[in-house]
Amino acid sequence: MGKNFKNLIVLGIIIVLCLVIITVSFKGSDLTKGVKVKTLDFFKPVQEKFFLFFHPVANFINSTRDYLNLREKIKILEKENSNLRKDYSENINLKIENNALRELLGVKLRKDYETELAKVIGFSMGELQSEITLNKGTNDGVLEGMGVVNEDGLVGAVILSAGNSCRVKLINDPRSSIGARILSSRVLGMVEGGNDKKIYLNYIPKEEIVFRGDVIITSEYGKLLPSEILVGRIKSTAGSAGSPYKEIEIEPFVDFKELEYVLIIKG
């Protein structure tokens, strides 16, 4: 009886403690953020070592998966290659024409962004979140809200920056929301992650005509995220009866399973 009572008291204390912590965390206090930053910094060296040690296993799984899908991938790439060849000659002419017009108008070419190369040292892929940890933080000039890209396109945005590491919310995270455009029609929308880990382009009116394969880029309305970064292409469109907007699913250009090195856009 005594032991049971003691157990219940301990459980009660833990529950109350958890409820207090949950409430403080939910209110989003600076204290919680500070503790998170300190914890990230403290565990970063060990986490990095563990990640590097086990990375070959993840690579092996990735390679096996790629090998199994090779035939299908080759077919898709061959088709894409023939389309790109068609576009190539047209684009060269357009580039020459564009440069000539810029010179005439006195408009400067877009400057390259200042970036910081970072290595992925951790994944967090729960039902309610898709995040990665990078080995760069405030000591390297990384701030919250900065965009993260790789050679394929947009990866996500920094949500928490500690001294020597930071956490990045991927674009398929259910809480992710990024301003975007359809490249061909210039229509504005929001790229948002779904609960099913898919990515959607929301707030596109039903009357807008969109095509499967249309490319999505970031819009110019992001605070720290530059415009015209490739996000993905439209995979499917649908419309529900009660909604004034289309339901558009996007296939991202980035393969989140193969993230290893990324660039943080500093400005």
Add this chain to the structure above:
Amino acid sequence: MKLTYKVLHFFILAACLILQIAFVENLKLFSVNFDLILVTVVAISLMDGVIFGAFCGFAAGILLDLMTGGGIVGISAFAYAASAFIAGKLIEAGLKQRILSFTFIIFLVTEINLILVSVIHYLFNFNIAISELGLELLVKPVCNIILMLVIFPLIRIGMHREYVIGFNNKEKT
């Protein structure tokens, strides 16, 4: 001696926590959904007692929440502490310390843990994808049961006969 085991088990849990974040989370991308921390916390609860198990669950959960950035801190701590408590109570209630019982406990605790976390998130206005949750309710217990076959003997290493839990019932003379 018991204290030595408790300290050792706590360090194993710390290593599992790092392993979960640095490697096991990565496997979720391939739809392999192990919960290394849950299985270790349950094993500790069964071998070191309910209170120590619940404390370990709380500590590991808090650290996990702090290290995985965006979510609300405290939810995992609550879920793991409750899981450890439930597992310990099931054994105290009369379940025999055999591999079948442990399989049942891991299955039950994983399901409760998933539902508990989803309900708390729902109460805090998060959207829950029922189809995803349903899939996880099917896949995660199976993965955790496989993991149990590795973690339970690891936690048991060096312990006396009275702590031996079903994996080797015949004692050498």
